[in-house]
Amino acid sequence: MTALPEINARRSNLKPLWKIALFCLVGVAALGATLSCSDAPRKQTITIYTSLYENVISEISPILEMEFPDLNVRWYQSGSEEVLSKLNAEIAAGSVKADIIMTSDPFWYEELKNAGHLMAYESPTAAQIPDALRDPDHFYVTVRVPVMVMVANSDSLPEGERPAGFSALTDAKWAGRVTMGNPLKSGTNFTTVAGVSKKYGWEYYETLRKNDAVSAGGNSSVISRVSTGEADVGIVLLENILKTKSDNPAAPLEIIYPADGAVIVPSPIAITSATANPDAARRVYDFMLSDAGQEAIVHANMYSPIDRIAPPRGARPWKEIREGALLEWSPEYLRATIERREEIKDEFSRIMFE
Amino acid sequence: MNPRTLKVGRIAFGIALFALTVLPLALVLARSFQNPPTRTPPPGLESPDGPAASHSRFTLQYYKKAYGEGANYRAMVNTIVMSLATVIFASLIAIPSAWLVTRTDLPGRAKFRFLLVLPYVIPPYIGAIAWINLCNPRVGWLNRLAGREIFDIYTLAGVVWVLGLFYFTFIYLNCVSAMENTDPSLEEAARVSGASPGRVFLTITLPLMRPAIFSGAFLVFAAASASFGVPELIGSPGHIQVMTTRIYSSIKTGGLDGYYLAAALSTILFAVAIGASSLSDWLAHARRVTALTGKSARRSQVRLGRWRWPAFGYVAMVFAAACVLPFAAVLATSFMKVAGNFSWDNLTLDQYRYVLFERQATLRGFVNSLMLAFGTATLAVGIGTVLAYLKGHPKRRSGPLLDACVNLPYATPGTILAFGLILLWSRPIALTDTLWILLIAYFAKYLSFAVKALTTNVQQIDTTLEEAARVSGAGFIKTFRTIWIPLLRPGMMASWFLVFMPAFSELTMSILLKGPGTETVGTTLFDLQSYRDPPSASVLAVMLLVLILSAYGAAMVLRPKAKTAS
Numbered sequence: 007m008t009a010l011p012e013i014n015a016r017r018s019n020l021k022p023l024w025k026i027a028l029f030c031l032v033g034v035a036a037l038g039a040t041l042s043c044s045d046a047p048r049k050q051t052i053t054i055y056t057s058l059y060e061n062v063i064s065e066i067s068p069i070l071e072m073e074f075p076d077l078n079v080r081w082y083q084s085g086s087e088e089v090l091s092k093l094n095a096e097i098a099a100g101s102v103k104a105d106i107i108m109t110s111d112p113f114w115y116e117e118l119k120n121a122g123h124l125m126a127y128e129s130p131t132a133a134q135i136p137d138a139l140r141d142p143d144h145f146y147v148t149v150r151v152p153v154m155v156m157v158a159n160s161d162s163l164p165e166g167e168r169p170a171g172f173s174a175l176t177d178a179k180w181a182g183r184v185t186m187g188n189p190l191k192s193g194t195n196f197t198t199v200a201g202v203s204k205k206y207g208w209e210y211y212e213t214l215r216k217n218d219a220v221s222a223g224g225n226s227s228v229i230s231r232v233s234t235g236e237a238d239v240g241i242v243l244l245e246n247i248l249k250t251k252s253d254n255p256a257a258p259l260e261i262i263y264p265a266d267g268a269v270i271v272p273s274p275i276a277i278t279s280a281t282a283n284p285d286a287a288r289r290v291y292d293f294m295l296s297d298a299g300q301e302a303i304v305h306a307n308m309y310s311p312i313d314r315i316a317p318p319r320g321a322r323p324w325k326e327i328r329e330g331a332l333l334e335w336s337p338e339y340l341r342a343t344i345e346r347r348e349e350i351k352d353e354f355s356r357i358m359f360e
Numbered sequence: 361m362n363p364r365t366l367k368v369g370r371i372a373f374g375i376a377l378f379a380l381t382v383l384p385l386a387l388v389l390a391r392s393f394q395n396p397p398t399r400t401p402p403p404g405l406e407s408p409d410g411p412a413a414s415h416s417r418f419t420l421q422y423y424k425k426a427y428g429e430g431a432n433y434r435a436m437v438n439t440i441v442m443s444l445a446t447v448i449f450a451s452l453i454a455i456p457s458a459w460l461v462t463r464t465d466l467p468g469r470a471k472f473r474f475l476l477v478l479p480y481v482i483p484p485y486i487g488a489i490a491w492i493n494l495c496n497p498r499v500g501w502l503n504r505l506a507g508r509e510i511f512d513i514y515t516l517a518g519v520v521w522v523l524g525l526f527y528f529t530f531i532y533l534n535c536v537s538a539m540e541n542t543d544p545s546l547e548e549a550a551r552v553s554g555a556s557p558g559r560v561f562l563t564i565t566l567p568l569m570r571p572a573i574f575s576g577a578f579l580v581f582a583a584a585s586a587s588f589g590v591p592e593l594i595g596s597p598g599h600i601q602v603m604t605t606r607i608y609s610s611i612k613t614g615g616l617d618g619y620y621l622a623a624a625l626s627t628i629l630f631a632v633a634i635g636a637s638s639l640s641d642w643l644a645h646a647r648r649v650t651a652l653t654g655k656s657a658r659r660s661q662v663r664l665g666r667w668r669w670p671a672f673g674y675v676a677m678v679f680a681a682a683c684v685l686p687f688a689a690v691l692a693t694s695f696m697k698v699a700g701n702f703s704w705d706n707l708t709l710d711q712y713r714y715v716l717f718e719r720q721a722t723l724r725g726f727v728n729s730l731m732l733a734f735g736t737a738t739l740a741v742g743i744g745t746v747l748a749y750l751k752g753h754p755k756r757r758s759g760p761l762l763d764a765c766v767n768l769p770y771a772t773p774g775t776i777l778a779f780g781l782i783l784l785w786s787r788p789i790a791l792t793d794t795l796w797i798l799l800i801a802y803f804a805k806y807l808s809f810a811v812k813a814l815t816t817n818v819q820q821i822d823t824t825l826e827e828a829a830r831v832s833g834a835g836f837i838k839t840f841r842t843i844w845i846p847l848l849r850p851g852m853m854a855s856w857f858l859v860f861m862p863a864f865s866e867l868t869m870s871i872l873l874k875g876p877g878t879e880t881v882g883t884t885l886f887d888l889q890s891y892r893d894p895p896s897a898s899v900l901a902v903m904l905l906v907l908i909l910s911a912y913g914a915a916m917v918l919r920p921k922a923k924t925a926s
Contacts, residue, residue: 234493
């Protein structure tokens, strides 16, 4: 940046060039500042960070507007891991923008709670949720339950030839035909690997590796590998199968409820301790746990943690899934898994990726 | 203007540039030595190991974790091998193609010159999905066509193949613009003295291209080593882990302090980027080439003779592999009910209806991205021209800090850069969740394209022209306007597109930086791919390609032709 003095003869002519450049920069900064200061709403604003699907949000939004005319509810919607990345970055920056978070990674909430980033709230509506799916200290509660099951390509695998459950996949006949998501990238897949490795030990994944099982991407890429026939069987979330089938009835996908039990991923809702409007946040929190909120969630093909709420269309009843789950969920299991997290990721990575 | 004001202005410009580019990365680097912040723990939850760690407490734990692990070293080796292989593969495609379309009587060379830029407009993420459709071992379309498993995309070679086919355009564009601007009289002299076309190419043309090749090579290297989508989609199934895979995994599933470990992991990528950039600058600078004197406009073509059609075949194959195949795969997928099923009753327009008319956020994404890409490209070329002048002019000097401003953000994985921007622009100036932070992000990331491409051009321009103008009494502005700008115009246009296209479809940073209402094309693509299905994402990709192609086509048609006429 020491270049300019050399143009001695005509120095004054440099002025416009630098001025323009400076003007641009200052202009950008000034505009940005005004833009960020000018939005002072009269309504209270509640910002929700969530991995709920767009269609759930468009279903819930009008109800929220009717229910809470005094609130302005804004959404940041993306994948569960992207929401986590965004909020963790905001925490590091000391400026959390979310009032409510709803994503699928249960372990993260326990960490947020321990680091003081959540606000306790003993919601009256939370009482109907089973104890195992609630934080005993009331910092978060399960608001929906994605369920990890298996999917078969119905063209290449006629009924009767499909594997019965997770344990069946170690059979040599599935070599080169199995796919799943990457637990290093996808939270629900991490929860699954944590559960399956606890139940069957790491030998399970060692055998899958020998069988050339493919672990990559998130749940959507598992669906696409199975529907194109690149793989015959996939380990994937039930909601992804149901959604693909409802968007596109022609998709050659068939649900397999594993005989050894599905992996449940209790997905919490929580209020951040940074919220400026705790009362409003509590009202929205209660709404999400109310029947109206829960039904919207069920429409998005996820289970409600509440037994009496009907399951998603085309899915088995929640009670059956919960009681037959591969592993029983509990706050203790959750804490123990956090302790093992790095170990689980490293071990999986060593077995499957090296 | 007196020297004092001038100095103040210069310093202010420097500070602004620094704040927009390197400062966020410096903040990330600082975090790698810190513990994450905690708030006062809620009552009854005091941590058993005493009071919560304070925010600023210094720690080396993340470095111990990051560099105490063998897997990270293997990932680093994979990253370097992958990036170098991509550079070599890309050069092998780019340099001969650039020469053929600018210097020879290749059939259809004017068309190819334009067509070979097209791979650049396909976001690599979409390209990776297309190539997986084409070449996955079990049901890849090419394998099915052949009737057996010939291609396996899930290999290191597969990753390099896809990255190379997209990134070769960096070198290609640089070389084309350099070849069109160099004085052909040197080559003619060699030819008249009896050198064969091959010898002329090796001894005259190639050395003249050196700055262009190496600055392009750096862009390819840095892009490859910072890329995540392609290695994740293609490398992971093939058991290939690279640094970005490790970094992303730490952020996405590493818990509350995931960023801190990722920051520690990124420092080695910073080091590699600085090393690669200095190396490429050194190689490019080793001999200064001032071939563009502006005094000769005549150019004769090399006659390829019997090599004419084989050369045509080569360029056509490059075009087919880089463009026709992936584009056809994307286009075909966009009309399918179920991806990969080739039958008449699997065809549908439903996805088009859904994406274009039923989904409200699609249009908003397009509008936002258009504004952002337009703003980014203009800003980057404007500032990039000034920086390129400082960097490329023999009588100007630019420090390593300027290089860092230009190169580091580009070589940084998108998520890390986005993290830095959130750290910087949360307070006191809150730009998060606005379009401004996206603009800053794209500017920081893609400024490098403009500077690299333009520096090459500046280096080739003979300063005697400038001196002549000066002697004749023209001031700096007049000289800049009448000498530099006309000579730089093709380069400025090329850089504008170089910046515009990736900014238009940027994905990684946008996902973290978007707020309510600031969706972009990239985040829309991500949403469709993750929550809808590959055919719907393909529809968006087709729309994106059509839009960019028409813009590019329009620019090519409107472009002043006088300079390239022979």
